[in-house]
Amino acid sequence: MNLKTISAGRIADKVNRGELKARDLAEIVLQNARELNNKLNIFCSIAGAEALEQASAVDQKIEAGICLPLAGVPLAVKDNFMYKALPTTLGSSQFKSFYPPYNAAAVDKLIAAGAVVVGKTNVDNMGIGSTTLDSPQGPTLNPGDLQKVAGSAGAAALAAGICSLALESDSGGALLQGASHCGVFGLLPSAGLVSRHGLAVHSGSFCRAGVSALFPEDLPVALKVISGYDPRDAVTAACREVNTRRDKTDDLSNLVVGYLETLSGSAADPRRNLVKDTLNRIAALGIRKAAVQLKHLPEALRAHQVIAAAEASSSLLRYDGIRYGQAIEAEDLELLYRKTRRATFNGEALNRSIFGTYFLSKDGYNRYYRQALKVWTLIREELKTVFEQCDLLLMPVVRTGPFLASGETAYSDLLENDLFTVPVSMAGNPALCLPAGDINGLPVGLQLIGKQFEDAFLLSAALKIAPAIISDLQGFNGGGN
DSSP, X not given: OOGGGBOHHHHHHHHHTTSSOHHHHHHHHHHHHHHHHHHHOOEEEEOSHHHHHXXXXXXXXXXXXXXXXXXXXXXXXXXXXXXXXXXXXXXXXXXXXXXXXXXXXXXXHHHHTTOEEEEEEXXXXXXXXXXXXXXXXXXXXXTTEEEEEOSOHXXXXXXXXXXXXXXXXXXXXXXXXXXXXXXXXXXXXXXXXXXXXXXXXXXXXXXXXXXXXXXXXXXXXXXXXXXXXXXXXXXXXXXXXXXXXXXXXXXXXXXXXXXXXXXXXXXXXXXXXXXXXXXXXXXTTTOEEEEXXXXXXXXXXXXXXXXXXXXXXXXXXXXXXXSSSOOOOOSSHHHHHHXXXXXXXXXXXXXXXXXHHHHTSHHHIIIIIHHHHHHHHHHHHHHHHHTTTOSEEEEESOSSXXXXXXXXXOHHHHHHTTTTTHHHHHHTOOEEXXXXXXETTEEEEEEEEOOTTOHHHHHHHHHHHHHHHOTTOTTTTTOBO
16 A cells, blocks of 8 residues: 555545554555665654554454544654653663653544554654754655755655654744655644643743644644643643634635745745745635735744753753763763763754853843843734734745755754744744645745634645645545545
8 A cells, every 4th residue: 555645534434444454554554664764764763563553453443333533544753752662762872772651642642543653753862953963863864865854754754655644843843844845744733732741842932743744634633633631731721712713714715825025026046936836826716915024034033042942951951861861970970960961962952051051141141031032022923913914824934955964064054944934933823834846856845824723724724725736736635545
């Protein structure tokens, strides 16, 4: 079975009807995962007996007359989500043998819905990054070009046809950027919609759990499964106050899609032309467009870096080898801390620990951190103003294509690539990456951004807009064969 041509919904339907055994599918998927992992470096660990046991349990439930929304659907889980059946490395060699005693909330919900975990996907050290270049096992390669990174190992697993859904995390753009680089659909839900219990969070203000898929119609199903209030994550209390709105997508002429006017006119950047072409395609559906402004994009990028570093420096303190992690032998306590943290953290985690500590110091607080908080408020208010002019906002996902897997990329370029995704992280809005074309032979996505907690509206609109953007999307409405 080619997972690139069949949606998760169709797989679940076949399993629920008894036309396909979840265990038979799991055996095929695991074999495929092992073969392709040698080429693409997607997984930190691949499930074996664990996945087969899960699949057999799904078959038993189906035989007992229980219908599951994700019955037998192959699932990849990012390796900063706790999953007790496999090691959770957090992208650090110091955790390569760590088996957590519990599952993350989102993992439990997906398994309960019938999904079968194929394996844990590669992640940057301590989950900090959007390229996997900072992973101790090396970067995950892009299925479309083995010289480039995939960005997200979960997106690579989807693009390679290994799984149908990927559970992801995002604090500054990893989920959306990976989806863009690999030509898949990536959904970053509203902040507070999905529990982060069991997700190793390095930035409490920005980290979120999300999901990626090959077929857009699978995203609403997966979101319904993983969302909801969780007393173990106080942020999800916001779910109790989610507002509903009239579905304007029944008549597309009611929709207004905003775009950044400063991006649409230049012929020098192919991504700007992609935005312009996409706007023309959706305008042909009767959707109106409106030029809007986000004046504080550059400032938001810098502010995000300051706040995220400050929060990471605090969050990473616990990995000292005594409370968490594996201690390195040393003559005294201070040297033990130094050696252990050096062994646990790679480049970006070390950078954020050092700079974040300074930003929270007496000298750095007023000079940097306090100013960054002001910009955070400005960008949230600016996005609120934007959504008074439009229902959805269309923006690029990345400034450049996927980086070289060799790592020969300037550090400043890595940071600048988050320009269009950090405002979404800072404001807590939902965003959806849709494949919108290709540049130099590799896929490129655009992001549709909605108002906070209007995730269902965003997905409903995207399902109607996507066929106009992706005319050659296989099996879009039917979910494949």
